[in-house]
Amino acid sequence: MTLGRQIALLALLFCLGLGLGPGLGPGLGTGLGLALDPSSPAWAGEGGATAAAAQGCATTPLFIGLDGRRDLEIRRAPAAQRLDDYVRRANARLLELAQDHTVQPGQLVVQDEAPFSLVGVREQDGRFSPELAVGDRAAACFGLTRQQLAVRYRDGMRRAITSYRGSHTLASWLRGTALAALVLGFYILWLRVQGELNRRVERHFAERPRFVMQELSRLGLGGFVELDHVRQLMQWLRQVVHWSLVLVISYLLIPLLLGFFPPTEAIAEGLRGQIRTVVLGFLGGIVQAIPNLVSIGVILVITVLAIRASQSWFRAIDHGRIRLPGFYQEWALPTARLVAILLCLAGLAAAFPYIPGSGSKVFQGAGLFIGALAALGSSAIASNIISGLMLIYTRAFREGDRVEINGVVGVVQDRALLVTRLQTPRNELVSIPNASVIGASVVNYSFSRREISQPVAIATTITIGYDVPWRQVQELMLAAARSVPGITDEIEPFVLQTSLNDFHISYELNAFVREPGTYRQTLSEVLAALQDQFAAADVEILSPGYHAIRNGNRSTVPKSG
Numbered sequence: 001m002t003l004g005r006q007i008a009l010l011a012l013l014f015c016l017g018l019g020l021g022p023g024l025g026p027g028l029g030t031g032l033g034l035a036l037d038p039s040s041p042a043w044a045g046e047g048g049a050t051a052a053a054a055q056g057c058a059t060t061p062l063f064i065g066l067d068g069r070r071d072l073e074i075r076r077a078p079a080a081q082r083l084d085d086y087v088r089r090a091n092a093r094l095l096e097l098a099q100d101h102t103v104q105p106g107q108l109v110v111q112d113e114a115p116f117s118l119v120g121v122r123e124q125d126g127r128f129s130p131e132l133a134v135g136d137r138a139a140a141c142f143g144l145t146r147q148q149l150a151v152r153y154r155d156g157m158r159r160a161i162t163s164y165r166g167s168h169t170l171a172s173w174l175r176g177t178a179l180a181a182l183v184l185g186f187y188i189l190w191l192r193v194q195g196e197l198n199r200r201v202e203r204h205f206a207e208r209p210r211f212v213m214q215e216l217s218r219l220g221l222g223g224f225v226e227l228d229h230v231r232q233l234m235q236w237l238r239q240v241v242h243w244s245l246v247l248v249i250s251y252l253l254i255p256l257l258l259g260f261f262p263p264t265e266a267i268a269e270g271l272r273g274q275i276r277t278v279v280l281g282f283l284g285g286i287v288q289a290i291p292n293l294v295s296i297g298v299i300l301v302i303t304v305l306a307i308r309a310s311q312s313w314f315r316a317i318d319h320g321r322i323r324l325p326g327f328y329q330e331w332a333l334p335t336a337r338l339v340a341i342l343l344c345l346a347g348l349a350a351a352f353p354y355i356p357g358s359g360s361k362v363f364q365g366a367g368l369f370i371g372a373l374a375a376l377g378s379s380a381i382a383s384n385i386i387s388g389l390m391l392i393y394t395r396a397f398r399e400g401d402r403v404e405i406n407g408v409v410g411v412v413q414d415r416a417l418l419v420t421r422l423q424t425p426r427n428e429l430v431s432i433p434n435a436s437v438i439g440a441s442v443v444n445y446s447f448s449r450r451e452i453s454q455p456v457a458i459a460t461t462i463t464i465g466y467d468v469p470w471r472q473v474q475e476l477m478l479a480a481a482r483s484v485p486g487i488t489d490e491i492e493p494f495v496l497q498t499s500l501n502d503f504h505i506s507y508e509l510n511a512f513v514r515e516p517g518t519y520r521q522t523l524s525e526v527l528a529a530l531q532d533q534f535a536a537a538d539v540e541i542l543s544p545g546y547h548a549i550r551n552g553n554r555s556t557v558p559k560s561g
Contacts, residue, residue, distance in 0.1 A: 057076050057141035058083055061074060066094060066160050066163070066164040067164065067167070068269075069160070069265070071157070071159070071160040072090075072094075074090075076138050076141050094160065094161075097131070097157075098160070098165060103121055103161075105157075105158040105162050108131075108154050108157055108158055110154050111128055112147060112150075117146045117149070118131075119133070119150055119153060119154045131157075134146045134149050134150050167262040173262075176262075177260070183256060183257060187253055198242045201238055202238060205231065205234045205235055252275070254271060255267075255272045255275070259272075285356070289356045292356060295351070295354045296354050296355065299347055299351040300347065300351065303344065303346070307344070310339045310343065311340070314339070338389075387433075387434035387438040388415070388417040390438055391420070391434060392415070396442050396444065399412050400446070401444055401445070401446040402445040402517060403444050403445065404442070405432055405440055406432065406436065408430050409424065410422030410425070411517070418434060419431045419433055420432050420434060445516040445519050446516045449515075455488050455490055455491060455512035455514065456516055457491075457512045457513070458510075458511055458512075458513055459509065459510050460508070460523065460527060460530070461498065461507065461508045462506075462530060463506050463507070463541070464504055464505055465503065465504050465542055466504065472537070473495075473505075473507055473539070474495040476533045477493075477495050477509045477530060478509075480526065480529035480530045480532070480533040481526060481529070483529050484522060485525075486513060486515070486518050486522030487512065487513065488513065488514040491512045493512065496508045504542040509526070
């Protein structure tokens with residue numbers, strides 16, 4: 001080639017590189033690489049990134065392709081063109097070639113005309129129409145010669161055009177539509193099956209939530225949760241799992257459906273790439289967290305074994321198989337709960353540094369929030385908790401005892417760390433804060449029967465006038481006590497004269513109740529028997545005391561019948 005032709009060709013290539021040539025397209029003078037060729041790295045040679053930056057190569061490549069695919073990689077635009085503008089025009093030109101069925105992919109050839117290697121279309125009459133060209137600077141961005149780079153993007157253009165024409169056919173659209181309909185059918189069927197399975201699990205949790213309570217009881221934590229709370233938690237977890245599964249499957253369905261149609265294949269590929277990134281990142285995080293998870297598992301196993309061992313130990317004390325001097329059996333179960341809580345806290349403190357993300361700002365903020373809540377409510381809560389522990393270890397009462405606290409008489413239903421609950425004879429449930437209980441006097445009607453096997457006594461006082469012999473009064477009161485079925489004969493009842501008043505004498509009857517639970521009913525029966533005995537003996541009861549002038553008025557003794 002003569003010097004004049006070379007100069008003319010260089011001028012033509014420069015104009016075409018600026019986008020002025022109408023027939024050669026936007027690819028002239030570019031450096032392109034095929035993203036679809038995994039055997040060809042984007043950068044080659046020693047000091048690739050530094051050398052490429054020195055040669056004016058883009059550090060972030062752009063891509064030319066059809067239907068959003070990345071077929072050709074671009075790191076350098078010719079002359080002073082902007083890389084994004086150049087890529088936009090190149091995409092438009094490649095689409096024109098793909099839609100022009102008079103041009104076959106095999107007609108794309110490489111022709112070397114120094115200082116460029118040209119890729120163009122070989123016409124039927126032998127004419128060569130250049131489409132893009134690559135020089136040494138463009139090839140240096142990839143560590144290749146310009147001939148190697150020209151062959152690479154020629155093959156890439158052939159594959160892109162062939163793939164585009166194969167997917168943009170009626171048969172391809174019909175096949176994609178049929179596959180999409182089939183997938184949607186399976187998806188709808190799966191939704192129905194998943195919904196039915198979710199309803200069955202909901203019914204199962206509503207009917208049989210006790211197995212969770214049994215496991216918690218084995219760990220000694222059954223007393224800290226209620227059955228309704230466990231049921232609500234299980235139903236909430238069921239809904240979370242159900243809707244999470246529906247959302248994940250639905251999201252995975254989107255790229256699958258989009259991949260059946262050529263215009264949306266690139267979107268599908270992008271979504272699949274996002275899913276791969278998330279899954280690989282998640283799996284990578286799990287792999288990195290395996291040592292910490294193993295440590296957490298070991299701590300969990302040790303904590304569970306320690307809790308079970310302590311539960312067995314205290315259960316043996318509660319059943320009397322093991323005796324400790326100064327340690328009462330009734331302390332066993334409350335102490336077992338406290339030890340279980342302490343072991344759980346110790347296990348949590350030991351495992352916390354191994355929890356993934358424990359050093360993040362989120363964990364720190366949550367810890368600050370919990371600390372603030374604890375500081376705000378610690379005064380009253382700590383006071384009640386300490387009072388509850390004192391009530392346990394002072395043995396003031398236990399569950400099932402009949403007691404009187406702050407004027408409230410009832411049976412102890414629950415002795416928690418914060419409150420004590422009493423059930424009154426009228427089936428009222430009264431909750432008394434432990435801080436109030438510890439500061440009040442507690443009358444325990446069940447203690448003597450349980451601890452010293454002695455019955456508890458009831459006492460009632462009546463006043464009788466001086467005109468009635470005191471021995472007769474005592475005999476009537478003792479007869480009334482013996483006539484009541486609820487009074488035991490283990491200890492004989494007795495009468496005390498407690499006061500010599502101005503107009504009458506105070507007599508106190510002390511009788512021992514057979515069962516503490518019948519204390520209130522037995523007292524009522526004793527009072528009724530006293531009235532019957534004194535009425536039968538024609539003795540007037542002066543309670544409450546009153547003054548009567550004997551001027552012919554009738555006696556206050558009630559008539560029998």
